Amino acid sequence: MISSAQILVTGCAGFIGSHLTEQLLNSGYQVLGVDNFDPFYDRSVKERNLATALAHPDFTFVEADIRDTTWLDALNADVDAVIHIAAKAGVRPSIEQPAEYVSTNVTGTHNLLNWMQRKGISKLVFASSSSVYGNNEKIPFSEHDAVEQPISPYAFTKRAGELLTYTYHHLYDMSVVNLRFFTVYGERQRPDLAIHKFVRMIDRDEPIPMFGQGDTSRDYTYVSDTVNGIMAALRYVNEHPDAYEIINLGNHSPVTLQTLVETLYRLMEKTPNVQHLPKQPGDVERTYADVSRAARLLGYTPNVSLDEGLGRFVDWYKALSK
C-alpha cells in the first residue's frame, strides 16, 4: 500500500514522463508514477524507460488506466501536486481512432480532475500541445492566438483538456499551468515520431518517406528543455495558488523538414535517400513558438541546439541498437 508520494506523474513510462520522473527524483521529490503501458508502442520500450526510476527509493509505480476510476478511488496516497502527462499521442492515428483519443485524453483528464477535487489536491501541470494552434497563419504562435479550429481529433482533445482544467480552476480554486509542448525530441523519443523513425530507417538503409515537399516546419524542442519547463511550472503552481496559465514550451527556432532530413543524413554519415509522398491530412504546415511568456513566468530558456540534440539522439540510438 502506498503511504506517501508528493508528486503524481501520469504517463511516467512514456518518453517525456520518464525523463520528467527522473528529474523530479534527482531534485528530491517523491514521485508516484502511473501508466497503463498503452499499446500505442511496445510495452518493453516503456519498461526500459522506467528502469532508472524503478531503482530509486522515492519512486512508487502504479500500473493503472486513467480511464478507470476504481484504482483512483482506492488510492491511499499523500499527493501534493499532479503532473498530467499521460495521453494518447499522435496526430495521424487520432484520425483513425478518435474515440480512443477522446476517452483517454478527455474522460481520463476529467477523471483525474474529479479525483483531485475530492481529495483537495489543488496543483496541476497539464501537458497540452502546439497542435491546438491548427494551421495558425500568424507566427510565432502566441498564447493569445485563437485556437478554435483544431484540425485533428488529437488537437481537439488537447484543447478540451485546457478548457476542462479552466473549469476546475474556476470552481475549485485549483492552480493550473497548461504547457503547450512543441515537437519534443531526444533519447527515448516515441518510435512513431519523425526523428526516431527517420534515424531508424537511415540506419537500415531504407528510403525515408517525406510527406510534402519538405517545406513544412517544426519548432523541435529537446527533451531536457521541455523537462526544465515542466519543473519550473511545478514551482509556479506551488508559488501561485490562484494561477491559471497557458504557456508555450518550444524552441523559438523552426526548422524545415528538408533541413531536418539533411542534418540527420549528415550526422549519420549516409547518402540521402528520400521518397516523396503527398501531404497527410491533420498535419499542420508549421509550428513556431513564441516563448516570451514562458521566459517571463517560468524563467524558461531553451538551450539545446538542433545539431546538439540530434547528435545526442543519434548516439543514444546507436548505443541501443548495438
Ligand SMILES: NC(=O)c1ccc[n+]([C@@H]2O[C@H](COP(=O)([O-])OP(=O)(O)OC[C@H]3O[C@@H](n4cnc5c(N)ncnc54)[C@H](O)[C@@H]3O)[C@@H](O)[C@H]2O)c1
Ligand atoms: N512528444 C511530443 O512531441 C509532444 C508534443 C506535444 C504534446 N505532447 C504531449 O506530451 C505528453 C507525453 O507525450 P510523449 O511523447 O511522452 O508520449 P508517450 O506516448 O511516450 O507517453 C504517454 C504515456 O501515457 C501513457 N498512457 C496512455 N494512455 C494512458 C491511460 N489511459 N492511462 C494511463 N497511462 C496512459 C502511455 O502508456 C505512455 O507511457 C502527451 O500528453 C502528449 O500529448 C507530446
